[in-house]
Amino acid sequence: MSDSAILLEIDNLHKSFDKTEVLKGVSLTVREGEVIGLIGASGSGKSTLLRCINRLETPTSGTVRFRGTLTTDTTNALNQLRQEIGMVFQRFNLFPHLTVLENVTLAPRLVKGISGEQANAEGKALLEQVFLGEKADSYPSELSGGQQQRVAIARALAMYPSVLLFDEPTSALDPELVGEVLEVIRELAQRGRTMLIATHEMNFCREVAHRVCFLDGGKILEEGKPDLIFENPQQPRTREFLARVLGQR
Amino acid sequence: MKPVRFLLIALLLSVTTVSSVSAQTTLETIRQRGVLQIITDAAYPPFESMENGTIVGFDRDIGDEIGKELGVQVEWTSTDWDGVLASLATNKADLIMAGVTITEERKKENAFSRPYFLSGQGIARRKGDTRFSTPEELVRGAFTAAVQNDTTGQFALEKRGMPLNRLNRFTLLPDAMMDLQNGKSDAVVADVPAIAALIQKNYPDLELVPGGAFVLENLGIQGRLDSLELIAAVNIALDRMMGDGRYSQIYAKWTKEPATLPMLARLYEIRNEGTPIPSEWEAKIKRSLTQPVAVAPDTKPSPSAGGSALNVRSDILREAFPVLLVGARLTLLLTLSTLILSVPLGLLIALTRLSGIVPLRAVATVYVEMIRGTPLLVQIYIVYFVLPAVGISLPPFVSGLVALSLNSAAYVSEIFRAGIQSIDAGQGEAARALGMSHVQAMRYIILPQTLRRVLPPLTNEAVALLKDSSLVSVVSLSELMRMGREIVTTSGAPTTVYLAVALLYLAMTLPLTALVRYLESRWGTPSRKTASRGKTA
Numbered sequence: 001m002s003d004s005a006i007l008l009e010i011d012n013l014h015k016s017f018d019k020t021e022v023l024k025g026v027s028l029t030v031r032e033g034e035v036i037g038l039i040g041a042s043g044s045g046k047s048t049l050l051r052c053i054n055r056l057e058t059p060t061s062g063t064v065r066f067r068g069t070l071t072t073d074t075t076n077a078l079n080q081l082r083q084e085i086g087m088v089f090q091r092f093n094l095f096p097h098l099t100v101l102e103n104v105t106l107a108p109r110l111v112k113g114i115s116g117e118q119a120n121a122e123g124k125a126l127l128e129q130v131f132l133g134e135k136a137d138s139y140p141s142e143l144s145g146g147q148q149q150r151v152a153i154a155r156a157l158a159m160y161p162s163v164l165l166f167d168e169p170t171s172a173l174d175p176e177l178v179g180e181v182l183e184v185i186r187e188l189a190q191r192g193r194t195m196l197i198a199t200h201e202m203n204f205c206r207e208v209a210h211r212v213c214f215l216d217g218g219k220i221l222e223e224g225k226p227d228l229i230f231e232n233p234q235q236p237r238t239r240e241f242l243a244r245v246l247g248q249r
Numbered sequence: 250m251k252p253v254r255f256l257l258i259a260l261l262l263s264v265t266t267v268s269s270v271s272a273q274t275t276l277e278t279i280r281q282r283g284v285l286q287i288i289t290d291a292a293y294p295p296f297e298s299m300e301n302g303t304i305v306g307f308d309r310d311i312g313d314e315i316g317k318e319l320g321v322q323v324e325w326t327s328t329d330w331d332g333v334l335a336s337l338a339t340n341k342a343d344l345i346m347a348g349v350t351i352t353e354e355r356k357k358e359n360a361f362s363r364p365y366f367l368s369g370q371g372i373a374r375r376k377g378d379t380r381f382s383t384p385e386e387l388v389r390g391a392f393t394a395a396v397q398n399d400t401t402g403q404f405a406l407e408k409r410g411m412p413l414n415r416l417n418r419f420t421l422l423p424d425a426m427m428d429l430q431n432g433k434s435d436a437v438v439a440d441v442p443a444i445a446a447l448i449q450k451n452y453p454d455l456e457l458v459p460g461g462a463f464v465l466e467n468l469g470i471q472g473r474l475d476s477l478e479l480i481a482a483v484n485i486a487l488d489r490m491m492g493d494g495r496y497s498q499i500y501a502k503w504t505k506e507p508a509t510l511p512m513l514a515r516l517y518e519i520r521n522e523g524t525p526i527p528s529e530w531e532a533k534i535k536r537s538l539t540q541p542v543a544v545a546p547d548t549k550p551s552p553s554a555g556g557s558a559l560n561v562r563s564d565i566l567r568e569a570f571p572v573l574l575v576g577a578r579l580t581l582l583l584t585l586s587t588l589i590l591s592v593p594l595g596l597l598i599a600l601t602r603l604s605g606i607v608p609l610r611a612v613a614t615v616y617v618e619m620i621r622g623t624p625l626l627v628q629i630y631i632v633y634f635v636l637p638a639v640g641i642s643l644p645p646f647v648s649g650l651v652a653l654s655l656n657s658a659a660y661v662s663e664i665f666r667a668g669i670q671s672i673d674a675g676q677g678e679a680a681r682a683l684g685m686s687h688v689q690a691m692r693y694i695i696l697p698q699t700l701r702r703v704l705p706p707l708t709n710e711a712v713a714l715l716k717d718s719s720l721v722s723v724v725s726l727s728e729l730m731r732m733g734r735e736i737v738t739t740s741g742a743p744t745t746v747y748l749a750v751a752l753l754y755l756a757m758t759l760p761l762t763a764l765v766r767y768l769e770s771r772w773g774t775p776s777r778k779t780a781s782r783g784k785t786a
Contacts, residue, residue, distance in 0.1 A: 056678055075686065083684040093679035097697045106693060107683035152679075159683060 004032040006068070007163055007194055008053065013062035015048050022048045024218035025062070030163065030196065035189045037209030037226065038198040041241060044215040046198035047090075050165045053196070054085040067162075083111060086156030090168040092148045094140040094155070100127065101136040104155045111159070119158075126154040130184050146177030150184055164188070166197040202245055206230050214238045275476030276319075276534070279343055284322050287312050288342035291327035292421040294446035295503040296348035299327070307503040308346040311365065311487075314495055315470075318486035319538065329420045330397060331734040334359070335743050337473060344483070345471040348440060350401040351522060360476070361469035361523040362483045365496075367512060369462020370405050371441035373429060373448065376456045380435070384409050384463055387436055393417060395425035395434040395725075399735060402438035405464055417645065417725040424634070424723070426452050431637035433644070440466075442504060469523050481526045481534050491516065562745045569736045569746055576732030577753045583649060583728060584715045584757075590654040591714075592707070595661025600691070602666055613662070620659035626720050628652045633724040649721035657714050664710060668703035669695060701772045708765040712758045729753055 008030035015023040023045050030036060038046045051057040053064055055071060055078060064071045071081050095103050104126060105119035114122075127133050130150035140148055149169055156164060166185065170178040182204050189195065189208040199205050205212060206226040213223040214235070222235045233239045279285050289308060291297045297306035304325045316323035328336060336342045337359065350368065351361045372384065381387050387394055388411045396403040398418040406416060417434050419425045426447050429437045437444065437455075441462045448455050470487075472480045490496040497508035601613040620628070632655075633648040643651060672695050680690035719730035727735070733750035737743045 054682055056682060079684045079686055082682055085682075087679075087682040089675060089679060089682075091675055093673070093675035095676065095679070095694055095698075097701070107680075107685060110689050110693065111684040155683070 004034075006030070007032050007034075007066070009063075009065040009068075010049075010053070011063045011065075013049070013052055013064065014060045015045075015052055015057060016060045021060075022218055023052065023059070023062075026215075026218070026220055028213065028220065028223075030194065032162075033192045033194055034211065035193070035195045035197065035209050037205035037212040038196060038215060039200075039202065039205060039212060039241075040215035045218040046215055047167050049215070050087070050167050050196060050198055053165060054082050054087055056087075079111065083159050084162045085165060086159055086161035086163070087165045088149070088152050088156050088167065088169050091172050092140075092145070092152045094148055094151055096140050099137050099139055100132065100143070100151050103140065103151055104158045107155070108158050123154070123158060126157050127151070129157070129187075130154045131180075144177060145173045146180045149173065149181045153181075153184055153188075163194040163196065166195065166199065168198050168200065170199070170201060200245065202230070202242070214241065216241070274478045275343060275473070276479045276482055276537075279321055279479065280319060282321075284324050285312075285316050285319060285344065286324045286326065286342045287344045287346050288326050288328060288333050288336045289345070289347045290330040290333050290421075292423050293348055293440075293443050294450060295442055297327070297346070298446075307366070307499060308348065310499040310502070311490070311496070312344075312346050314490055314499070315483055315486040318489060319482060320541070330399065331420060331731075331737070334471075335734075335737045337471060338737075339743055340473075343472065343476070343479060348443065348468050349471055350440075350466040351469040352401065352404070355471070356524060358474075359471045360474050360480045361471055362480050363487055363520050363523045364467035364469055364516060365487050366442075366468035367465065367515060368440050368442060368468050369465040370402050370438055371444055371462050372458040373426065373437040373439070373444045373452075373455050374435065374458055375429065375432070376454055378435070382458050382460065384438065387411070387438075391415070392435040393433070394436045394438055395419060395428040396438055397422040397425055398725075400439065401466060402440070406438055418727070419725050420723060423447060423451070426455065427634050428725075430454055431634065431642060433637065433642055440468075467519060467522055474524075477524065477526055478530060478534060480524060481530050482538060484520075484523070484526065485531060485535055485538065488520075561748065562742050565736075565742045565745050566749060569749060572736060573729060573732050573746075573749055573753055576727055576729035577757065579727060580715065580718050580729040581757055583646070583653065583718050583721065583726070584711070586650055587653040587657055587714060587718070588711055590650070591657035591661050594654065594658040596665050598658060598662035599665035599669060602662065603669060617659045617662055620656055621663075625652070625656050625717055626723065628656055629720055629724060645721075645724045645726050648724050649718070649726050653714065653718060653721065656717075657710065660710055661707065664703050664706045665699065668699040668706075671702060672698050701769075704765055704769060704772075708762060711761060715757055715761075716754065 006029055008028070010026060010028040010030075013023050013026040014021065026045070026049055028036075038049065040046055048057060052059045055064075055073060058073055066081060066084060071077070095106070098106060101120065101123050104123040105116070108114045108119045108122065109116060124133060124136060127136055130153055132147060132150055132154070135143060135147065135151075140151065143151065153169075169185065170181050173181065178201070182201065185195070185197070186204075186208055197205065197209070209226050211223060212226045212229040213220045214229060214233070214237075215221065216237050222229065222233060222238045229238065230242065233242060273281075289297045289304060291299045291304045291306075293306075295306055296308045297304055299305075304327055309325065312325070313323050326336070326342065330347070333345055333347055337345050345359075348366070348368070349355070349361075351364060355361070370384075372382070372387070374381070381390055381392060384406060386392075388406065388409045393415045394406055394411065395417040396406065396419070398420055403416065403418060417425070417428055419428065422437075422439055422443060425434075425437050425439070426444075428434045430452055441457065444457055448457065470480075470483055472483070487496070491513060497513070500506075500508040598613045598617065601609050602617070604610060629649065629652040632643065632652040633645070636643065676694050676698065677690050680694040681687070685693070719728055722728060722731035722734075729750060733746050736746045
């Protein structure tokens with residue numbers, strides 16, 4: 001994997017909200033096909049880092065390069081960039097006034113100009129992939145949280161993005177619904193999808209991630225192979241964090 | 250019913266009232282309570298106008314003298330001309346003194362005193378506008394005339410074939426004069442003394458068409474047909490004032506002209522042009538007026554008999570309903586047209602206020618605050634009467650539509666703004682994260698959800714608008730409420746008419762709210778619950 005092409009290059013990223021600095025210089029390189037797990041306490045900057053990558057937040061300073069090109073806030077470049085970077089939210093954010101299939105097909109039709117027929121065919125295939133083929137005509141409110149999150153994943157996949165960002169995809173779910181969502185993500189990992197996953201599911205992270213980054217106080221404090229981070233963390237803060245979250249299990 | 254027969258019956262009724270021992274006549278009631286209630290429309294100089302909060306004018310002075318003759322205080326009230334006749338019919342007043350012309354039509358509804366002023370209808374025009382000089386030329390020449398609603402000026406033009414669409418009718422005569430000054434109408438037809446007084450007071454650019462009155466009229470004081478003995482007492486009082494010079498003095502004071510001998514002679518000559526009163530009554534009442542009345546301290550000023558205020562009269566309803574329907578149609582047309590304009594405009598203002606373009610946002614904010622901070626009535630007046638001063642002259646319907654739309658748009662924009670802001674921020678983020686543009690996210694994600702959410706408050710606005718549209722009657726639009734008031738002035742049956750008006754408003758608002766309830770229940774399933782469920786992180 002270290003020889004595949006560089007997809008994302010994040011350099012010294014800072015982000016402040018009013019007087020609070022949430023990111024204090026994050027640098028990270030993501031290669032094609034890599035799965036990166038982002039762990040850390042709430043407020044450590046995981047979500048903000050993801051949101052700066054697809055520029056839902058504008059970084060205060062620092063740069064993000066996608067395939068070598070600097071990302072900017074110009075409208076055209078932005079809409080182009082976001083087609084390449086899919087995102088799955090903690091709280092799903094499905095469109096409640098549209099059916100499941102419409103949720104999946106709206107953006108391809110509007111943004112990529114794909115015909116309704118083709119979008120529907122592709123959308124149905126994607127719903128099959130997340131095991132929700134029979135729910136195409138339901139409304140989001142008729143689905144369980146786990147089903148909704150799987151629709152959200154299908155919706156992100158429908159744009160055929162180069163990279164997927166997961167912002168704590170199972171944190172808003174009842175415990176018994178977590179498994180079905182993780183199963184879908186696991187499958188994506190096996191197919192070689194490039195993904196950045198902010199998560200509190202440590203076992204899952206250790207299993208699917210190629211590389212794990214521990215964020216603390218707006219910085220990547222430690223990064224490396226999952227086994228290394230989980231078995232033999234170098235930083236006391238990392239040890240402390242892992243002891244806390246794993247100890248609770 | 251022919252007037253003669255009607256009068257006979259009325260007389261018979263009155264005679265029974267007077268002769269019966271127990272029943273108290275209106276005159277007795279008034280003398281006992283010590284207060285005579287006179288209603289007027291104080292926007293009609295020189296007869297009556299407001300000065301520093303009090304009603305002054307020819308009628309005021311004459312009326313006060315009548316009070317002295319009856320040995321009572323006079324309580325003056327001013328209301329719109331439309332409401333003046335209704336007040337008499339519902340016993341809210343004993344007499345009308347408002348420079349009312351004695352006509353055979355009006356004699357059927359109410360009693361008139363002897364004539365107390367010689368008047369006539371004249372034409373006002375903009376100075377130097379010599380295109381017409383008679384009412385016939387006004388009608389033939391396709392000119393538009395402004396009149397005070399339900400006055401002999403209006404009747405004179407209608408009798409000569411003036412079509413309704415060239416007749417701008419106003420509640421107040423000064424508004425009609427303003428309409429002429431603004432160039433929205435070509436002439437005002439009204440009482441010569443009233444026109445002359447208004448021109449002298451406020452409208453230097455207008456003039457009276459030379460030659461004075463084209464038709465002569467006698468003015469009288471009005472009372473109810475069931476209180477003829479009060480009219481008799483008024484006649485006696487007027488006689489005495491004309492005889493001892495008080496009348497001449499008041500006349501000269503308000504018309505700025507001396508009361509000539511031929512004029513007084515003419516007034517004497519036509520003394521019987523009012524409602525006929527048996528001559529033996531006069532002697533009887535003359536006698537009673539000289540006797541002091543024992544004032545019963547706990548006698549309430551109760552309404553006298555015969556008002557029939559709580560009767561719903563089906564005969565009047567049958568006649569009034571088609572007319573009310575015409576008014577309801579205008580109300581509905583105006584409301585729907587307003588909504589067609591104000592909903593998109595309100596949405597645009599809301600989007601502007603939420604946009605990042607700061608100067609536009611400021612303009613929209615100022616607009617909304619200005620509209621919300623001033624009464625709709627004032628806005629209607631400004632659109633119709635003030636905009637002509639800066640060269641924007643709109644016909645009545647357009648003025649009403651513009652004022653209502655501008656007003657409604659401000660409220661609608663606040664509804665939309667609140668609605669858009671109530672949509673979860675995650676919706677917009679999800680749309681933008683998929684590569685949708687700001688406009689696409691608005692159009693396909695935010696607004697469809699907003700529409701469902703703002704439907705109930707928008708319905709409230711539509712219902713409120715439907716009712717508020719009655720205010721446009723001030724710019725001479727005959728919507729439902731105005732039609733109702735007009736029928737009340739002619740029929741004297743406020744209970745029947747206003748209940749019918751209320752039912753018609755309900756008939757328009759109920760289907761609207763029902764439709765919205767239906768839409769809500771249809772859209773309810775997917776939009777009520779939010780997409781996110783489960784615990785929060």
